[in-house]
Amino acid sequence: QVQLVESGGGSVQAGGSLRLSCAASGNTDRSGCMGWFRQAPGNEREGVAAISTGTGSTYYADSVKGRFTISQDNARKTLYLQMNNLKPEDTAMYFCAASRSYWCSGGLSSAEFVYWGQGTQVTVSS
Numbered sequence: 713q714v715q716l717v718e719s720g721g722g723s724v725q726a727g728g729s730l731r732l733s734c735a736a737s738g739n740t741d742r743s744g745c746m747g748w749f750r751q752a753p754g755n756e757r758e759g760v761a762a763i764s765t766g767t768g769s770t771y772y773a774d775s776v777k778g779r780f781t782i783s784q785d786n787a788r789k790t791l792y793l794q795m796n797n798l799k800p801e802d803t804a805m806y807f808c809a810a811s812r813s814y815w816c817s818g819g820l821s822s823a824e825f826v827y828w829g830q831g832t833q834v835t836v837s838s
Contacts, residue, residue: 714738714827716808721832728798728836734791734808734829745816747771747825748782748793750804750834757807759820761793771818776802798836805831 720732732748747762761782762771770782781794791808809825817824 714740714743714810716810716827716829718806718808718829718832721806721834723835723837724798726799726836726838729794729796730798730834732793732795732806732808732832732834734793736789736791736808736810740789740810742812742814743810743827744814745811745824746784746791747809747811747816747820748791749807749809749822749825750802751807751831752804755804757822759822760806762816762818762820763791764815766815769816769818771816771820773820795834798834800836800838803834803836805833807831 715737717735748760749757750760751757763782779797783792808829810827811824812826
């Protein structure tokens with residue numbers, strides 16, 4: 713089992729920045745892919761970014777490329793999402809997720825992930 717706890721959400725104005733953190737615990741050795749997803753009210757959950765923990769390869773949704781950066785601190789078992797130039801349409805609950813696969817497929821599909829955090833709210837005002 714893997715436990716994930718997100719933090720760092722909040723309210724910012726458009727153009728601002730936030731950094732989300734996800735602390736992982738438990739048996740993380742098999743979690744070769746970790747990612748961030750978001751879900752706004754009335755919308756489906758969508759993949760934002762993912763990282764293959766062994767190679768460091770990263771994958772991003774087109775809507776966040778150039779603005780968001782996913783990174784990891786393996787020693788601290790922590791996943792990060794640096795979000796810059798935030799837009800009102802980025803407003804959502806953000807979830808951290810971990811797979812049981814050896815690396816990311818690159819498709820940012822929620823079906824690839826088995827473990828999920830409780831989420832942290834990000835609100836961007838115009």
